[in-house]
Amino acid sequence: MKNIVIYKLITGIAVLCALAAAWQIYREGIAHAGPFIIAFFIMLSIACRGWELLKGFTFTIIIFAAVTAALYYPQYFIEVKGFKLSGLITPLLQLIMFGMGTSMGIKDFAGVIKMPKGVFIGVGSHFLIMPLLGFTLAKLSGFPPEIAAGLILVGCSPNGTASNVISYLAKANLALSVTITAVSTMLAPFFTPLLMKLLGGAFIKIDTLGMMWDITKIVVLPIAAGILFNKYLLKRAAWLETLMPIISMFGIAFIIVIITAAGRNSLLNIGAMLVLLVLIHNLLGYTLGYWAGRLFKMPERDCRTMAIEVGMQNAGLASGLAKAMGKIATVGLAPAVFGPLMNVTGSLLANYWHRKPLEKSIK
Numbered sequence: 006m007k008n009i010v011i012y013k014l015i016t017g018i019a020v021l022c023a024l025a026a027a028w029q030i031y032r033e034g035i036a037h038a039g040p041f042i043i044a045f046f047i048m049l050s051i052a053c054r055g056w057e058l059l060k061g062f063t064f065t066i067i068i069f070a071a072v073t074a075a076l077y078y079p080q081y082f083i084e085v086k087g088f089k090l091s092g093l094i095t096p097l098l099q100l101i102m103f104g105m106g107t108s109m110g111i112k113d114f115a116g117v118i119k120m121p122k123g124v125f126i127g128v129g130s131h132f133l134i135m136p137l138l139g140f141t142l143a144k145l146s147g148f149p150p151e152i153a154a155g156l157i158l159v160g161c162s163p164n165g166t167a168s169n170v171i172s173y174l175a176k177a178n179l180a181l182s183v184t185i186t187a188v189s190t191m192l193a194p195f196f197t198p199l200l201m202k203l204l205g206g207a208f209i210k211i212d213t214l215g216m217m218w219d220i221t222k223i224v225v226l227p228i229a230a231g232i233l234f235n236k237y238l239l240k241r242a243a244w245l246e247t248l249m250p251i252i253s254m255f256g257i258a259f260i261i262v263i264i265t266a267a268g269r270n271s272l273l274n275i276g277a278m279l280v281l282l283v284l285i286h287n288l289l290g291y292t293l294g295y296w297a298g299r300l301f302k303m304p305e306r307d308c309r310t311m312a313i314e315v316g317m318q319n320a321g322l323a324s325g326l327a328k329a330m331g332k333i334a335t336v337g338l339a340p341a342v343f344g345p346l347m348n349v350t351g352s353l354l355a356n357y358w359h360r361k362p363l364e365k366s367i368k
Contacts, residue, residue, distance in 0.1 A: 008055065009055065011055075012051075012052055012054065012055025012056070013055075015048055015051050015052045015055070016048075016049075016052040016055075018048045019045055019048035019049045019052050022041050022042075022044040022045035022048055023041075023045045025041040026038045026041035026042045026045055029041055039073065039074075039076075039077035039078070042073050042077075043070050043073050043074050043077070046066055046067070046069045046070030046073060047067070047070045049066050050062075050063050050064075050066035050067045050070065051063075053066060058356070061174070061352045061355075061356075062349070062352060064254055064258075064348070065345055065348045065349050065352070067258065068257075068258050068261055068344075068345045068348075069345065071258050071259075071261065071262045072261060072262060072265045072345070074262070075262045075263075075265040075266040075269070076265060076266075076269055076272070076273075079265075079266035079267075079269045080266075081266075082262050082263055082265075082266035083263075083266050083267060090263050091263055091267060091328055091333050093259070093263070094260050094263060094264075094324060094325055094328045094333070095223060095325055095328060095329070097256040097259060097260055098223050098224075098256070098260070098321055098322065098324075098325040099222070099223055099226075099227045100227070100252060100253075100256060101252070101253045101256045101257065101321060102223065102224050102227035102228050102231070103227040103228070103230055103231040103234075103249075104231065104249030104250070104252060104253050105166050105190075105227075105228055105231060105253075106227060106228035106229065106230060106231015106232045106233075106234070106235065107231040107232075107234055107235045107249055108231075108235070108249070109187060109228065109231065109232050109235065119180075120178075120180070120181050120184065122301070122303075123178070123181045123185075123303065123307050123310070123311075124181070124184055124185055124188055126297060126298065126301050126303070126311065127181065127185035127189075127310065127311055127314050127315070128185055128188050128189050128192065130293075130294055130297040130311060130314075130315050131163070131164060131185070131189055131294075131314055131315050132161075132189070132192075132196050132200065134289075134290060134293045134294060134297070134315050135159075135160040135161070135162075135286070135290050135315060135316075135318065136157065136160045136161045136200045136204055137160075137204075138160055138286050138289055138290065138293075139156045139157040139158070139159060139160025139161065139204070139286060140156075140157050140160070140204040140205075142156050142282045142285065142286055143156040143157050143208065146278070146282055148275060148278075148279075149335070150208040150209055151208070151209055151332050151335035151336050152271060152275065152279070152335050152336070152338055152339070153208050154205045154208040154209045154335075154336050155323070155327065155335065155336045155337060155338050155339030155340060156282060156283070156286065156339045157201065157204050157205040157208070158201060158205060158323045158326060158327065158336060158339070158340065159283075159286070159318050159320055159323045159339050159340045159343045160286065160318070161196070161197045161200040161201050161204070161205070161323075162193070162197060162318045162319045162320070162322050162323045162326075162340075163186070163189040163190045163192070163193040163196075163197065163224075163318075163319050163322065164185060164186040164189045164190065164314050164317060164318065164319060165186075165317050165318055165319040165320065165321070165347075166186060166253075166319075167317055167347070167348060167351065168182060168186055168313050168314050168317040168351070169182050169183050169186055171313050171317065171351040171352070171354070171355045172309070172310055172313050172314075174352075174355035174356070174359055175309050175313065175354060175355040175358035175359060176306065176309070176358060176359055176363060177306055177307075177309035177310040177313060177358070178304075178306045178307050178309070178310045181307060181310045182310050182313065182314060185310070185314045186314065189314075190224060190225075190228065190319070191225065191228075193220050193224060193225075193319075193322070194217045194220040194221045194224070194225060195217070197216065197220055197326075198211070198213045198214075198216035198217045198220070199213065201213075201216065209330075209332070209336070212330075215329070216326060216329070219325070219326055219329040220322070220326070223322060223325045223326075223329075224319075224322060256321075257321055257344065260321060260324050260325075260341075261324075261341050261344055261345065263333075264324055264327075264333055264334075264337045264338065264340070264341040265341055267333050267334040267337070268333070268334040268335065268337065268338045268341070271334065271335065271338060272338060279338060279339065279342055280342055280346070282339075283339060283342045283343050283346055284346060284350070286343070287316055287317075287343065287346060287347050287350055288316070288350065289316075290312075290315045290316030290317075290318075291312045291313070291315070291316035291350070291354060292312070292316075293315065294311040294312040294313070294314065294315025294316055295308050295309070295311055295312035296308075297311050297315070298310070298311035298312070305363045306363055309358055312354070313351065313354070316347065316350075316351070317347050317351055318340075318343060318347065320340040320341070320343045320344035320347070321340075321344065323337075323339075323340035323343075324337050324340045324341060324344075327340065
């Protein structure tokens with residue numbers, strides 16, 4: 006009872022912060038409302054912890070608070086005493102991928118043998134639908150070439166681990182989801198650079214071999230190290246199972262903040278349109294992924310998995326590749342927007358499907 010009262014009080018404070026922000030915007034403009042907007046997101050994220058239906062949005066709302074802070078006070082997220090914070094992006098991604106590896110094992114790849122049809126359709130749909138959608142949206146956007154290329158880059162990236170959580174919550178086929186994520190991630194050093202060369206090459210110069218090596222060192226080697234650590238050492242360090250997800254969430258949030266600060270001027274100019282196009286990319290990914298499953302007469306659980314695995318991307322990797330290109334403030338913008346947005350849409354989709362009974366398999 007005491008906790009309920011506290012969360013209601015925090016919710017009230019969040020409402021007051023929102024009202025204060027609205028009043029400040031009315032009186033002096035949005036440029037002066039930063040502290041109130043940041044406080045609103047922080048209070049709202051805490052308040053969500055008190056409501057079972059909203060708990061899943063806590064992390065995403067915290068990211069909104071951090072992104073708002075980066076937009077209002079970018080100078081604190083670009084450089085500290087001469088050290089450029091963008092230099093932390095690759096090590097943070099490697100740490101996140103290592104954490105992903107510690108939660109994996111050879112069994113995660115066994116689904117290729119047990120569910121070959123689902124894995125083939127899932128991986129194939131992912132690397133076909135999302136890159137083509139990204140290319141189409143980039144062509145239609147009218148954005149500067151480097152920013153438009155970011156839409157393609159995020160589309161050419163493999164699945165993100167968030168898709169596994171969403172699949173579990175949506176009552177989808179979790180085993181299939183994990184296997185598709187694992188396989189697409191291992192194939193990324195080949196498919197992502199080749200697709201970027203084919204589609205993104207119309208916008209920016211792509212170093213295919215350089216990108217292959219970047220993905221290998223950012224993703225494949227850390228995950229391999231994590232799998233070995235999981236197999237031989239994790240039982241002696243079980244605390245990592247609790248710590249690594251926290252580190253991963255912090256790392257993703259920090260990467261998004263760095264990119265937001267670096268690309269602040271571009272975001273202020275095209276932010277609304279970029280958010281709209283990224284949202285369309287994400288939602289069409291869910292839709293076409295689901296109907297790809299339907300097309301091949303897959304069970305409802307597997308169709309849900311297809312939707313989630315196609316629509317959700319490893320935006321963190323796309324950000325790391327943009328950093329490796331030296332274009333974090335332009336190519337990196339679409340991945341920075343895609344990450345938080347897909348967590349919101351994925352959570353809403355999971356909540357909807359969690360409450361919807363599974364249909365019988367299609368004959």
